[in-house]
Amino acid sequence: MPAGDTALVVEYGETVDPVINRRVRQLAVAVDANRLAGIIDLVPTMRSLMIHYDPLVLSQAALIDAVAPLIAATPDLSGIVRRWRIPVCYEGDCAPDMTVVAEALSMTPQAVIDCHTAADLEVFMMGFLPGFPYLGLLPEIFDLPRRPEPRVKVPQRSISVAARQTTIYTIESPGGWHLIGRTPIDFYDPDRAEPILVAAGDSVRFEAVSIAAYQAIRQAVEAGDHDLKCEIING
Numbered sequence: 018m019p020a021g022d023t024a025l026v027v028e029y030g031e032t033v034d035p036v037i038n039r040r041v042r043q044l045a046v047a048v049d050a051n052r053l054a055g056i057i058d059l060v061p062t063m064r065s066l067m068i069h070y071d072p073l074v075l076s077q078a079a080l081i082d083a084v085a086p087l088i089a090a091t092p093d094l095s096g097i098v099r100r101w102r103i104p105v106c107y108e109g110d111c112a113p114d115m116t117v118v119a120e121a122l123s124m125t126p127q128a129v130i131d132c133h134t135a136a137d138l139e140v141f142m143m144g145f146l147p148g149f150p151y152l153g154l155l156p157e158i159f160d161l162p163r164r165p166e167p168r169v170k171v172p173q174r175s176i177s178v179a180a181r182q183t184t185i186y187t188i189e190s191p192g193g194w195h196l197i198g199r200t201p202i203d204f205y206d207p208d209r210a211e212p213i214l215v216a217a218g219d220s221v222r223f224e225a226v227s228i229a230a231y232q233a234i235r236q237a238v239e240a241g242d243h244d245l246k247c248e249i250i251n252g
Contacts, residue, residue: 024068025077027084028064028065029041030064033064037064047090048068053075054075099248100221101221104200104224105226106200111175112126112198133176134222134225137221137222139153141153143217147212148205150185152184160180164193170189171189172199176196176198176223177192178195187205202243
């Protein structure tokens with residue numbers, strides 16, 4: 018569908034679903050590989066792809082004609098995947114909403130931690146803040162609404178949950194998701210060679226660490242002396 022006179026949106030569904038999200042990313046890869054003159058930017062979201070284009074170079078009709086066959090012939094993205102192992106402290110001030118979340122889910126805090134660290138989570142999309150990833154899906158029991166009152170300030174590197182998804186606040190900002198932990202790892206660092214750590218399609222597994230381990234890792238990160246765990250796997 019048109020989004021003004023300089024963008025086109027291809028929608029795949031109405032829900033947050035890994036299969037739908039994968040189709041969105043597949044189409045983005047296919048459109049990018051087609052190298053069509055006039056395309057300015059591709060913005061994949063949970064369930065749609067927005068294609069920004071220059072109407073003085075590429076007409077909307079021509080763009081639709083070029084994209085339509087790609088929808089049915091998108092590439093396979095089940096090959097190489099980056100799997101990140103991310104330490105998270107789920108204790109004390111790092112997890113200000115843990116008790117509320119555990120009570121809402123009728124679980125103990127340890128059970129919440131066990132569920133949050135039990136499986137690899139897929140990065141669906143990036144957005145909201147630089148390097149801010151949306152990951153999922155968590156078990157259905159994590160289908161929580163957002164907080165009734167958003168916080169004015171969410172600390173950098175906070176791990177949050179809502180609507181069966183989990184996110185990492187890459188910089189301090191307002192936010193309405195439930196905070197259950199904090200990672201010592203910077204998902205966004207403008208001074209790093211690659212400022213943004215993860216990308217859509219990556220896999221993330223969280224690993225619980227103590228507050229002492231969190232502080233030690235954070236010191237190592239700030240000193241540039243921490244080796245982050247990342248492995249290449251077959252998707």
